[in-house]
Amino acid sequence: MTSIDHPLHVLVAHPSADLYGSDRVLLETVQALLERGHRVAVALPRPGPLVDELIRRGALVEFCPTLVLRRSLLSLSGLLRLAGEGVYGFWAGMRVIRRYRPDVLYVNTVAVPLWPLLGRLSRVPTVTHVHEAERHTPRRLQLATALPLLLADRIVANSRFTADTLAHVLPALRGQARVVYNGVPGPAGPRQARTALDGGLRVAYVGRLSHRKGPDLAVEAVARLRERGVAATLAIVGAAVPGYEDYEHALRSRVRELGLGGEVLFHGFQPNPWDILADADAAVVPSRLDESFGNTAVEAVLACRPLVASSVPGLREAAGHYASAQFTAPDDAAALANALERVAVDWEHFRAAAVADADAALERHAPHRYRHSIAEVIAGTAGPRRRR
Helix, strand or coil, X not given: CCCCCCCCEEEEECCCCCCCHHHHHXXXXXXXXXXXXXXXXXXXXXXXXXXXXXXXXXXXXXXXXXXXXXXXXXXXXXXXXXXXHHHHHHHHHHHHHHHHCCCEEEECCCCCCHHHHHHXXXXXXXXEEECCCCCCCCXXXXXXXXXXXXXXXXXXXXXXXXXXXXXXXXXXXXXXXEECCCCCCCCCCCCCCCCCCCCCEEEEEECCECCCCCHHHHHHHHHHHHHCCCCEEEEEECCECCCCHHHHHHHHHHHHHXXXXXXXXXXXXCCCCHHHHHHCCEEEECCCCCCXXXXXXXXXXXXXXXXXXXXXXXXXXXXXXXXXXXXXXCCCHHHHHHHHHHHHHCHHHHHHHHHHHHHHHHHHCCHHHHHHHHHHXXXXXXXXXXXX
């Protein structure tokens, strides 16, 4: 039960219309609110595959240009764009709030810093859900994303590492964030991996095609395995961040340079990763930089597939409980290859461990747990204002 007994109007602010990690968590949040009879509208800056999923669940969608913090805005020309986008986004957001008149504003990331300010100016109780924990970014960008949190009525963090990072960036936020782990839906019917690795080890990478996510490390690892005489192939699922397509071009060129055109297949963006994971023997999450949590790591475990991930705090917090998971030093293709070779050599052990881990992950990351917790936070934020 929620902390109030009548429906709320909830306005959700989100920076993209994709279907990656934080986008899928947003769907779980929206589902939680709709199941409790609340009315939900989601403000997005542009169309995308997320829109159909939101409408299918029963949410309204408002297209509202807004300022989205990006590293490219740190240049002189970027600062000019930031000012323009900020002014335009401010008035566009105010129009949406005045039209919808929400009881609660739910901001699903720190990348849209105007929305907590709009909530405060409009006297709408605001919940900000933090999915980012990037201590490697420039200090001024970290502060730019953390300062608007001082305007939020409540803060939710997707991991302890995220909450600790907020306190590290801005000590005033210490102890202010409630940790709610992501709910990660598993496949409808998880299939155990094949009993024998006929034809070699099939490896899957699912995620953005970007330097920080490290799919190039997976390519290099497969090349090293084949040099050692260990047969292996790689399925790459995902697309480049808009504006960073050069990375994907370079990645494809490297595959051709290594002579892996038949062993490394690009599948592009896929809204459903389960078919790819079901066809794989193992999954990799080779992030070079900090991750706040790691939905793709949990998805690999839910799919009954051994996991090799970078040893960064968020990924360890997400998947460090599982015997079928191995962690390697970030930005180390040789270590990634070694871990994958261990999977191939001791396949029977890793296959059995992955089955047991999937059962544990189904309980630990059950979506109903997440939905209950996030709905309570949002309803509890609205309650005091309604009573006043």
